[in-house]
Amino acid sequence: MRIAVPKMYKLFIGGKFTRTESERYSDVISPRSKEKICNISRASRKDLRNAVVSARAGFNEWNSKSGYERAQILYRLAEMLEERREQFSESIFISTRQKKSDCNSEISRSIDRIIFFAGLADKWQQMSGTVNPVQSGYFNFSMAEATGIVGIVLPEAGSFLPLVSRICNAIVTGNSCIVICSEISPLPALSFAEVIATSDFPSGVINILTGKKPELVPHLAGHFDVNAIDFCEDNNDLNLQAKLLCANNVKRFHSLEKQWEWKSDDRNENIYEPGKFVEIKTVWHTMGM
Numbered sequence: 001m002r003i004a005v006p007k008m009y010k011l012f013i014g015g016k017f018t019r020t021e022s023e024r025y026s027d028v029i030s031p032r033s034k035e036k037i038c039n040i041s042r043a044s045r046k047d048l049r050n051a052v053v054s055a056r057a058g059f060n061e062w063n064s065k066s067g068y069e070r071a072q073i074l075y076r077l078a079e080m081l082e083e084r085r086e087q088f089s090e091s092i093f094i095s096t097r098q099k100k101s102d103c104n105s106e107i108s109r110s111i112d113r114i115i116f117f118a119g120l121a122d123k124w125q126q127m128s129g130t131v132n133p134v135q136s137g138y139f140n141f142s143m144a145e146a147t148g149i150v151g152i153v154l155p156e157a158g159s160f161l162p163l164v165s166r167i168c169n170a171i172v173t174g175n176s177c178i179v180i181c182s183e184i185s186p187l188p189a190l191s192f193a194e195v196i197a198t199s200d201f202p203s204g205v206i207n208i209l210t211g212k213k214p215e216l217v218p219h220l221a222g223h224f225d226v227n228a229i230d231f232c233e234d235n236n237d238l239n240l241q242a243k244l245l246c247a248n249n250v251k252r253f254h255s256l257e258k259q260w261e262w263k264s265d266d267r268n269e270n271i272y273e274p275g276k277f278v279e280i281k282t283v284w285h286t287m288g289m
Contacts, residue, residue, distance in 0.1 A: 008039045009186075011047055011210065012193035014054030015203030021046040026210075028187060030094050037094055040186055043211035045219050048178070051207040052225050055149045055176040058204025063146050063174035067122030070172065073200045074118035078111050080195050085111070088191060092159045095185035110164040117168040124173055124274060132282070139285040144278040146174035147252060148227035151220040153180050153213065153242075155232045160188040166230055166256075167206060169273045178207045178226070180217065186210045213238060221245035221253075228252035228277050252277070 008025065010017040024042035029035070041047075062070070081088065085107045092103040128144040150170040155162055163179070170177045181189040193208045209216060217238055221229050222245040229246055231239060231253065239255060246253040254276045 006036055006038050009041065009190040009210070011041050011043055011051075012190075012197070012206075012208040013047065013051045013204075014057070014207065015197060015201075017193070017197070018047075018050075020044060020211075021050075028095075028185075031097055031184070032094060037187060040190065040210040043209040043216060045215075047209060047211075048216055048219050048223070051178045051209060052149065052223055054204035055178050055207055056204075056225060058202050058207075059146070059148055059174075059176035061202040062171070062176055062205045065174075067125060070174070071118045071121035074114055074121060074168070074172070077195065077199050077201075078114040078118065080199060081107070081111050081114070084195065088160060088188060091187045091191045092185075095187045096159050098159070106159065106161050110161050113161070113164055114168060117172045120271060120274070121172050124271075127271060128275060128278070128280075134284075137287055139287050140282065142280050142282045144173065144275065145281050147277050147279050148175060149225065150175045150177045150228045150230055150277050151180070151223075151226050152177050152230045153217055153220075153233050154182050154189070155234065156182050156184050159185050160192070162232060163189050163192060166232060170230060170277050171205060173274045173278050175228075175277050176205045176207075178209065178220065180213060180220065181208060181210045183211075183213060217242055218245060221251070222248060224249045226251065228254065230254050230256070230277070232256045 010019055020041040020043055022042065022044040025039045026042050028037045028040055030037050088107050089103045092098060092106060093100055125144060130142050132140040132142060134140040152166045152170060167177060189208055196206050218241055220226060221242040229242055229251060231242055243253055
């Protein structure tokens with residue numbers, strides 16, 4: 001009998017697939033067939049620090065691009081997913097208990113969601129900026145700026161749509177992100193990393209880590225160069241721990257809990273959701289009489 005060689009998925013850091021510094025790995029078991037699907041790297045604290053360094057470099061380049069450029073890159077990402085929809089549908093199918101038709105529907109909704117955010121990328125600034133009524137002799141206006149590095153903790157019971165939704169909400173305004181995958185079904189996210197690696201995204205804009213959340217989340221929330229946490233996990237103890245660590249450097253903490261379970265008629269195409277990961281800058285100018 002031939003012995004199958006399971007694929008070893010590496011971490012995606014700085015646009016490259018790297019082995020974990022700890023050299024640890026875990027098995028991914030299909031909940032449907034109970035068979036081993038693949039091996040995944042088990043990220044360590046050192047890997048997380050490397051991801052933060054890469055995300056900072058990626059942020060500087062990504063944030064300097066115009067909204068139009070970011071829109072074109074997101075649209076190209078949707079094109080690439082459309083070409084590989086069968087692969088992603090299969091990865092969701094073997095990683096979850098969803099029906100094949102539901103897997104196909106989730107891919108379609110994910111692609112549509114990327115298209116939505118591609119259209120929003122060059123319009124967000126106009127929609128979020130305001131001219132403020134102040135006393136005569138002054139001109140005052142406010143505009144949104146990306147907050148920096150966003151740490152995203154994905155839900156356990158999700159697959160592909162939560163991944164796409166939370167990444168798009170973070171990066172559409174110019175942020176970079178570090179994603180901690182689901183421990184149960186990380187395969188769709190790791191397949192997504194292979195698409196990002198061949199897309200037009202600058203290195204370090206999207207970093208994807210696999211491993212144990214109790215090991216990684218405290219270091220992510222406590223890192224002083226991470227500017228925001230997008231927490232989509234329903235683990236109350238981990239949620240509280242992350243909140244306390246975020247308070248050390250007044251890091252923004254955004255908790256979704258069960259709200260990631262968007263239905264097809266809901267779509268989560270919310271033009272205000274990216275505002276969770278921006279800072280508002282207000283500028284004063286004097287005006288001549």
